[in-house]
Amino acid sequence: DTGVSQDPRHKITKRGQNVTFRCDPISEHNRLYWYRQTLGQGPEFLTYFQNEAQLEKSRLLSDRFSAERPKGSFSTLEIQRTEQGDSAMYLCASSLTAVKSGGYTFGSGTRLTVV
Amino acid sequence: KQEVTQIPAALSVPEGENLVLNCSFTDSAIYNLQWFRQDPGKGLTSLLLIQSSQREQTSGRLNASLDKSSGRSTLYIAASQPGDSATYLCAVINPLTGTYKYIFGTGTRLKVLA
Numbered sequence: 737d738t739g740v741s742q743d744p745r746h747k748i749t750k751r752g753q754n755v756t757f758r759c760d761p762i763s764e765h766n767r768l769y770w771y772r773q774t775l776g777q778g779p780e781f782l783t784y785f786q787n788e789a790q791l792e793k794s795r796l797l798s799d800r801f802s803a804e805r806p807k808g809s810f811s812t813l814e815i816q817r818t819e820q821g822d823s824a825m826y827l828c829a830s831s832l833t834a835v836k837s838g839g840y841t842f843g844s845g846t847r848l849t850v851v
Numbered sequence: 852k853q854e855v856t857q858i859p860a861a862l863s864v865p866e867g868e869n870l871v872l873n874c875s876f877t878d879s880a881i882y883n884l885q886w887f888r889q890d891p892g893k894g895l896t897s898l899l900l901i902q903s904s905q906r907e908q909t910s911g912r913l914n915a916s917l918d919k920s921s922g923r924s925t926l927y928i929a930a931s932q933p934g935d936s937a938t939y940l941c942a943v944i945n946p947l948t949g950t951y952k953y954i955f956g957t958g959t960r961l962k963v964l965a
Contacts, residue, residue, distance in 0.1 A: 742894075767951070769952065769953075776957070777957055778855075778940055778942075778955030778956050778957045778958055779895070779940075779942075779953075779955050781953070781954075784950065784951075784952060791950065792950050792952065825892075827895065829895075831951070839883065839897055839900040840885065840897070841897065842895040842896070842897070844894040845893065845894040
């Protein structure tokens, strides 16, 4: 297993279009997290899954955002009707249930630019 | 509400210097603390994880300490090299929130000059 994979690495889209990102976690990790990071800021929590259950969503996750993890493996994050303010790095991380022992492992991120 | 602060925001040092990066958090009831490195335009790479019962962790030229009672952690980098240039982020988990999400600081941008 080579770690957490995110696809695509970069996405440029026109305002109003829908985009979908994919995250493949480390196979034995049952927790998966999505974060958003804007320039000069630390990552901000968006949502997390334990297996296929979405257990928490941040208020940052407006109605235009939806995340799924249908079989408890990979996850997708969809943004509908993109706005320029959605431009950011979207980061995915995974962990064991016992976060204390292993912490998070992050992917390389998806850079979204809305023009 | 847990808040994480990192000082300084930016740091520029000549190669070979030993340096200390600071991280402070407002709620001392943390589960663990993790230091990450981020290169420009890239994801986060884990450096060190300190569990709440531990005082410090070491990896190569890096040493991280944790003082829960004072709400502080420091990352010590020995004999800095130009390849250490990156943004360093600390993050804490506060289990009292009921979840295991990390709260991040805004990072320290380090530049090591050759």
